Amino acid sequence: MENILEIVNLNKSYNGIPALSNINLSVKAGEIHGIVGANGSGKTTLMNILFGNPIIRETGGYQGQISFRGNKVNFKNCAEAIRQGIGMVHQEFALIPDMTVGENIKLGRENTHSLTDRLFGRKYSFIDRKQDYENAGQTLRRLGISVDVGIKIINLSVNIRQFIEIAREIDRTDLKLLILDEPTAVLNKNDGLKLIEILKDMSDHKIGIIFISHRLEEVQYVCDKVSVLRDGKLVSQYAKGNIYVNNLAQDMIGHTINKAAAEKREMENKPVITFKDFSVKMPGEEVKNLNLSVYKGEILGLTSLSGHGKLALGYGMMDMYPVDGEVYFEDKKLVKMNARTNIIKGMYVLPDDRQGLGILADQSLESNIIFTGNQIKNMFIRDSAFNFLGFIDHRKTNLHVYKMMLDLDIKCTSIKQKVKELSGGNQQKVCIARALTVDPKLLFVAEPTRGIDISAKEKILNMLIEINRSRNTTIIIASSELDELKRVCDRIAVMVEGKIFKILSPDSSDVDFGLVLSGEEGVDCEKL
Amino acid sequence: MRIKEEASRLLDSEYMVPAIFIILSYFAWQFSGLTGSFVFNQVVTRFIRDGILVLSLIIPVVAGMGLNFAITVGAMAIQTALLIVIAYQVEGIKGILLAIIIGVLLSLVLGYVIGRILNRVKGKEMITTIIIGFLFNSIYQLIFLVGFGTFIPVANKEIILTRGIGVRNTVDLGMYRNTIDKLGLFKIGELEIPLFMIIIVLLFAAIIFYILHTRFGQEVKAVGSNMQTSEILGINTDMIRIKVMILSTILAAFGQLAYLQNIGMFDVYTAHMNADIISCAALLAGGASIKKARIRHALMGIFLFHTLFIVSPQAGQNLFNNAALGEYFRSFVAYGTIALALIINIKNENKFS
Numbered sequence: 001m002e003n004i005l006e007i008v009n010l011n012k013s014y015n016g017i018p019a020l021s022n023i024n025l026s027v028k029a030g031e032i033h034g035i036v037g038a039n040g041s042g043k044t045t046l047m048n049i050l051f052g053n054p055i056i057r058e059t060g061g062y063q064g065q066i067s068f069r070g071n072k073v074n075f076k077n078c079a080e081a082i083r084q085g086i087g088m089v090h091q092e093f094a095l096i097p098d099m100t101v102g103e104n105i106k107l108g109r110e111n112t113h114s115l116t117d118r119l120f121g122r123k124y125s126f127i128d129r130k131q132d133y134e135n136a137g138q139t140l141r142r143l144g145i146s147v148d149v150g151i152k153i154i155n156l157s158v159n160i161r162q163f164i165e166i167a168r169e170i171d172r173t174d175l176k177l178l179i180l181d182e183p184t185a186v187l188n189k190n191d192g193l194k195l196i197e198i199l200k201d202m203s204d205h206k207i208g209i210i211f212i213s214h215r216l217e218e219v220q221y222v223c224d225k226v227s228v229l230r231d232g233k234l235v236s237q238y239a240k241g242n243i244y245v246n247n248l249a250q251d252m253i254g255h256t257i258n259k260a261a262a263e264k265r266e267m268e269n270k271p272v273i274t275f276k277d278f279s280v281k282m283p284g285e286e287v288k289n290l291n292l293s294v295y296k297g298e299i300l301g302l303t304s305l306s307g308h309g310k311l312a313l314g315y316g317m318m319d320m321y322p323v324d325g326e327v328y329f330e331d332k333k334l335v336k337m338n339a340r341t342n343i344i345k346g347m348y349v350l351p352d353d354r355q356g357l358g359i360l361a362d363q364s365l366e367s368n369i370i371f372t373g374n375q376i377k378n379m380f381i382r383d384s385a386f387n388f389l390g391f392i393d394h395r396k397t398n399l400h401v402y403k404m405m406l407d408l409d410i411k412c413t414s415i416k417q418k419v420k421e422l423s424g425g426n427q428q429k430v431c432i433a434r435a436l437t438v439d440p441k442l443l444f445v446a447e448p449t450r451g452i453d454i455s456a457k458e459k460i461l462n463m464l465i466e467i468n469r470s471r472n473t474t475i476i477i478a479s480s481e482l483d484e485l486k487r488v489c490d491r492i493a494v495m496v497e498g499k500i501f502k503i504l505s506p507d508s509s510d511v512d513f514g515l516v517l518s519g520e521e522g523v524d525c526e527k528l
Numbered sequence: 529m530r531i532k533e534e535a536s537r538l539l540d541s542e543y544m545v546p547a548i549f550i551i552l553s554y555f556a557w558q559f560s561g562l563t564g565s566f567v568f569n570q571v572v573t574r575f576i577r578d579g580i581l582v583l584s585l586i587i588p589v590v591a592g593m594g595l596n597f598a599i600t601v602g603a604m605a606i607q608t609a610l611l612i613v614i615a616y617q618v619e620g621i622k623g624i625l626l627a628i629i630i631g632v633l634l635s636l637v638l639g640y641v642i643g644r645i646l647n648r649v650k651g652k653e654m655i656t657t658i659i660i661g662f663l664f665n666s667i668y669q670l671i672f673l674v675g676f677g678t679f680i681p682v683a684n685k686e687i688i689l690t691r692g693i694g695v696r697n698t699v700d701l702g703m704y705r706n707t708i709d710k711l712g713l714f715k716i717g718e719l720e721i722p723l724f725m726i727i728i729v730l731l732f733a734a735i736i737f738y739i740l741h742t743r744f745g746q747e748v749k750a751v752g753s754n755m756q757t758s759e760i761l762g763i764n765t766d767m768i769r770i771k772v773m774i775l776s777t778i779l780a781a782f783g784q785l786a787y788l789q790n791i792g793m794f795d796v797y798t799a800h801m802n803a804d805i806i807s808c809a810a811l812l813a814g815g816a817s818i819k820k821a822r823i824r825h826a827l828m829g830i831f832l833f834h835t836l837f838i839v840s841p842q843a844g845q846n847l848f849n850n851a852a853l854g855e856y857f858r859s860f861v862a863y864g865t866i867a868l869a870l871i872i873n874i875k876n877e878n879k880f881s
Contacts, residue, residue, distance in 0.1 A: 053760065079762035094760050098753045099746075107750060107761060110743050124742045 003067075004029045004177055004208045005050075010064035012045055012056070019045040020232045023064070027177065030206040032199060034219040034243075037229030038252050038453040043212055046229070047179055050210075051088045052081035069176065082108075085176035087169035089183050091451060092355060093161050095153045095168075102129075102136040102149035105168045111135065139171040140164075144194055157284035158186045158352070159306035166195065170202070177208040184215055185451045188306050188480040196222045214453055216245040228252055253455050260461035261487045262299065262468075271328075272296040272474050273347075273442055278325035279498075280309070280316030287312045288498035289325065294442070294476060299468050301489035301506070302478040305517055309498040310478040314349040314444040317342060329442070343376050346441035350431050352450060352478070354424070358431045361420035365412055366401045368419050368430050373437035404433040408463060425456030432463060439471070446478045461488050482513055542815040542825075545869050549813050549832040553839060560842035565718035567838055574834035576722060577790045579729035581783030581807040582826045584776050586736055588653075589821035590745075591772040592752030593646060595808045598657035598773075601638050602780025603800035604668045606631035609781075610788065611672065611796065614699060615682045624789075631781045638664070639777030643770030650755070654818065661804060669797055700793045728786070732779065733823050739775070748772060752819075783807075802862075809833055809862045812869030836861055 003026040010023040020042045027033045037043045049056050049066070052075025056062060066073055068084055075081045081088075088094075095104050111132050112125035119125075133149045140147060145163045153161060162183060169178055180199075184192040192215070199209055199222060213219050219226055220243045228236045228251040236251045238244075271293040280287040287309040294300050304310040316323045319337040327334045329345060339349075351357040360368050373379040374392065380400070382393035401415045408429045412422060419430055428448060435443055448464065449457040465488060468475050479485055485492050486506040493503045496519040504516060557567060581599060588596040609631035613623045642660055649656045676682055677693040687699050712723035739745050750758045751768045758765050784803060788794045811821060813836075814829020840861050841854025 051760070077762075077764070078760050079764060082762040088760075090760065094757045096750045096753045096757060096761075099749060103746065103749075107746055108743065108763070110746060112743065116742075120742075123744050124739075126738060127741050127743065127746065129741075 002029060003027065004069050005210075006065075006067040008065045008067075010046075010049070010062060010066065012042075012049060012062040014059050018232055020049075020062075023229075023234050025227055025234065027208045027210060029176075029208050030203045031224045032203050032209045032211055032222055034223035034226035035210060035212045035229060036214070036216065036219055036226060036248055036252055038455060041229040041252070042232040043229055044181070045232075047088070047181055047210075047212070050081070050179060051086060052076060052078050054078075085174050087172055087175045087178045089165050089169055089178070089180040091181040091183075091185065093165050095161055095165055097154040098152060100150050100152055101140075101147060101156070101164055102133040104153055104164060105136040105139060105149075105171050106132040107168070109172065135171065136167070139167045142170065143167055143198060155283040157307055157311075159188070159191055160284060162186050163191075163195075166198070170198070175207055177210070178202065179210045179212075181212050182214065182451055183211075184213055184218055186306075186447075189482075191306065192218060214451070214457075216248050216454075219243065219248065220245050249454060252453070259487065260458045260465060260484075262465045262489070265490070267295055267298050267490055270296045272330060274328040275313075276326040276328070278313075278316065278323065278327060280312040280321050280323050282309075282312040282315055282321040285309055285312045286498050287316060287495075290495075290499055292493060292500050294474060297468070297472050297474055298490040299464070299475045299477065299488055301485035301492035302476055302495065303480060303482060303485055303492060303513075303517070304495035306480065308495050310480075310495050311352050311446050312498075313476070314351060314446050314478060317347060317444060318349045318351075340376055343372060343438060343440070347444070348372075348435045348438055348440035348442070349444040350435055350446065350448070352446035354427055354431065354450075359419045359427055362418060364416045365405075365410070365419055365422070365430060366397060366415040369401050369404055369433045369437060370397055372434055377438060379437070400437065401433075404436065408433050409459065423456075425452040425460065428452060428456075428460055429463070432460070432467075436467065436471075440473060442474045442476070443467070444476045444478070448477060448479065449481060449484060457484070464488060482510070542817070542820075544815075544872055545813060545865075546815050546828060546832055548868070549836055549865075553832065553835040556836060556839040556843040558843075559846050560839040561846060562839055562842055563718075567835060569718070569720050570838045571831055571834050572721065572726075573790065574837070575830050576725035576729055577787045578783070578807060578810060578834070579827075579830055580732045580786050581780060581803055582810045582830055583729075583732050583736055583823070584779030584783050585807055585811050586816075586821045586823060586826055587739065587748065587772050587779075588776050589811075589816065589818065590740060590752050591748045591769060592755070592819070593769065593772065594654035594657075594818045595804075595811070596657050596773070596776050596780075597654065597804040597808065598642050598660045598664075599776060599780035599783070599807060600661040600800045600804050601642060601664045602635045602777040603784035603787075603803045604664055605634035605638055605777070606781040606784045607788070607794065607796070607800060608634060608668070608671075610701070610785075610794070611676075611687070611695060611699065614687055614701075615676070615684050617684050628782075628785065631785065632778055635777040635781040636774055639774030640770055642777065643773035646773060647766045647769055658804075665801070672796055695796050697797060698793055698795055701788060702792070725786070725790075732782070733827060736779075737823055744768075744771070805862050805866070806833075806837075809865040809869075813865050816869075818870065833861075833865065 005027040007023055007025040010020055011018070012020040023046065035043055049062055054077050057076060073084065096107070111128040112122055113128055116125040136149045140149070143163055143166065145160065147156070147160055153164065166183060169175060184195055187195060196218060199211065203209055211219070211223060223243060224240045226238045226243050226248065227234055228248060230252060238247065272295065274293045275290050278287060278290045284307055302310045302313065312321065315321055317337060318339045323337050329347065355361065360371065370380050374381070380392050380397045381387055382391045398415070404410070405415065410426050410429045410433065412426065419427055422430065445464065448460050452460065461484060464475055464477065467473050477485060477489065489506050491503055492506055494501050494513070494516045501519060502516045504512065584599050584602065585596055588594065606627065609627040612630060613627045618626050645660065646653050646656060672695045674694060676695050677688050682688055687695055689696055714721055714723060740748065747758070747763050747768050750761065750763060751765045755765050784800060788799065810829040810833040811826050812829065813833035814825035814827070816822065816825035816829065837858060840857045844853040844857040
């Protein structure tokens with residue numbers, strides 16, 4: 001097999017700070033090449049260079065040589081990379097939310113009518129929408145996904161979007177090299193396996209694949225070759241047969257990691273929040289007539305296959321989708337769901353869509369941390385006769401933000417740094433810091449470790465346990481990472497089709513969880 | 529609870545603004561005492577007069593650039609072309625064709641310039657187009673007030689002020705007047721329907737529909753929805769936006785041509801001035817927003833807006849017995865529409881859907 005991609009002595013720095021140094025890498029046709037590395041190890045920079053992201057040029061280009069299919073290349077923009085046959089599945093999804101599934105999949109490659117082709121050229125030729133939808137439907141069926149191609153992306157849940165993102169690339173006939181950035185991060189185990197089968201099939205068709213993932217088991221399972229990046233350097237490479245999760249993890253981090261684990265304990269069954277026939281109308285992730293009591297001081301895990309409603313509960317509490325039913329918080333009925341009053345009452349929700357709803361990306365770390373506290377509880381107002389003007393007390397703010405920064409170990413250049421410049425793990429810490437600022441009695445966290453590297457993951461989980469133990473904050477963690485829930489939670493509620501199906505003890509076996517998740521009756525579970 | 533939800537959904541829907549217009553128009557019509565056929569004929573006239581101008585706003589909205597108030601620039605381009613043709617006395621169909629060619633070329637260049645400018649002020653396109661409109665207006669006035677007769681020689685002395693410099697306030701388009709309006713005109717009782725011009729307007733609507741349903745159109749939609757994503761999908765967003773502005777300006781030039789030939793003469797210094805406000809108001813009246821516009825919004829909006837525009841001055845006059853009130857009513861209706869539509873639309877956009 002010949003190399004379709006060869007990277008020789010690649011160097012890249014941002015404002016004098018090296019992001020990549022001396023990377024040598026090659027990918028053969030039909031090879032699945034895994035790239036692993038902690039956040040900030042340079043994976044994203046490498047991908048941006050390969051896919052011709054304009055940000056690389058804007059920050060001074062790169063040194064070194066990249067050959068694609070034998071030709072030296074230096075892409076000016078993504079369009080050029082795409083024309084050469086490189087495809088990319090983006091972690092944050094490059095989907096147009098207002099367009100339908102079919103339009104997104106066929107964007108830029110629409111079928112057109114031959115008559116207008118001849119009259120005006122393909123770019124200005126009339127689109128054959130029906131043919132497009134048919135093609136898109138076929139591609140989705142190849143992926144084993146059944147979704148109406150006429151539905152808009154904005155109405156779909158994150159895991160389906162992931163498959164649409166992949167379908168867009170697979171639909172291309174000219175694809176030579178596919179880069180996948182954390183494609184399984186938002187998928188549950190089953191969907192992840194499905195995706196891996198698809199990748200294997202593509203590799204059989206001689207398409208080179210670069211696979212970036214935090215899930216080392218998957219990397220071990222699927223990759224022909226793995227490169228480990230750490231601090232912008234290529235620290236090791238393993239070929240199939242020599243890939244072991246432990247080695248990868250050690251190379252990534254440079255030291256061994258301690259896994260977070262909460263001690264078991266006895267809980268008082270005093271509910272802090274009770275849902276009665278609670279429904280949330282979130283498209284693709286609906287909660288239907290859910291009944292659930294969450295006890296004071298516990299950590300409750302909430303899990304389900306994607307689309308069965310685990311994420312919607314938090315959104316419902318923040319009034320982002322229409323809700324129905326009754327909710328009692330500390331024995332008082334909540335008349336109306338309203339984010340502001342709920343925060344004042346002591347509830348706080350950290351959504352799974354961190355980029356869109358979790359952070360104010362263009363604002364500083366400081367504003368992000370104090371935002372909710374200041375806006376809702378006036379916590380950082382300078383005390384004077386002009387309180388109503390809402391001047392911020394900078395001394396108080398600095399003190400608080402620095403304390404949070406130290407407590408949560410947030411890595412940043414200064415508290416004025418924009419949050420979008422931080423890594424995923426640090427962004428999540430900022431979110432948690434913001435939640436802690438308002439000191440909630442009930443904290444709802446959705447997918448807290450999604451898209452975060454393994455060492456940061458454990459830190460986040462430890463942090464949640466710590467918050468729960470020291471502040472007696474009740475925490476609900478909605479996550480598809482069963483392994484993490486089992487280590488952290490007191491109880492794990494499994495949802496099926498929008499309802500609580502069973503509540504299991506974290507000690508239950510994986511088999512039991514597997515059965516319950518797929519809605520099988522007859523699993524013995526302790527009455528909790 | 530359910531009823532309340534339903535009611536709020538109804539209030540938030542895109543039919544809210546059109547519904548208000550229908551109700552207001554009906555009452556204003558009752559008070560105005562105008563006959564139905566008169567109103568109908570007037571509205572049809574306005575439809576063929578303003579139709580293309582309103583349609584020229586759609587593509588920029590789809591591209592996420594908001595309402596293009598700089599369509600006045602396209603209008604000025606075609607006026608410049610007409611003045612040149614008249615100044616050199618090219619008559620008849622030949623003149624019209626020459627004017628179109630010059631107007632389109634000018635619009636192409638100016639649209640490109642506007643597109644380049646707007647690429648530097650992403651996110652603030654609307655206010656920028658308003659200012660660009662004003663800027664080009666002053667350049668335009670400068671050229672025709674001072675330039676004509678001095679460094680631009682003019683063969684046709686009729687359109688020059690008696691002092692020999694500058695164009696007259698009003699220029700007659702007698703030689704082109706109603707050349708195409710009367711084509712295919714037929715009457716049903718008192719109703720007059722200029723079939724040919726209606727078809728022309730619908731033809732432009734079809735052209736826009738066509739453009740939006742090409743690969744280029746899909747790219748425009750993608751850019752309008754999310755610029756960064758479009759960029760990594762391999763779309764040259766800056767180029768798309770420039771092309772959109774060129775298209776809009778050219779369409780506006782055609783729109784103004786239809787407008788002027790229908791009126792039959794034009795006020796050199798003011799004919800283009802309200803083209804943007806009236807067109808934007810009409811589009812919004814049809815239920816469009818600054819983020820979403822469809823052809824049906826434009827077509828419906830022209831009818832709704834102009835109905836109110838025609839009957840409201842008369843209604844105001846009858847209600848308050850004051851003839852001067854009419855004009856105030858008109859500007860109230862135009863600006864009121866824009867304000868109302870903006871408020872309702874922004875409220876809708878804030879809703880998490």
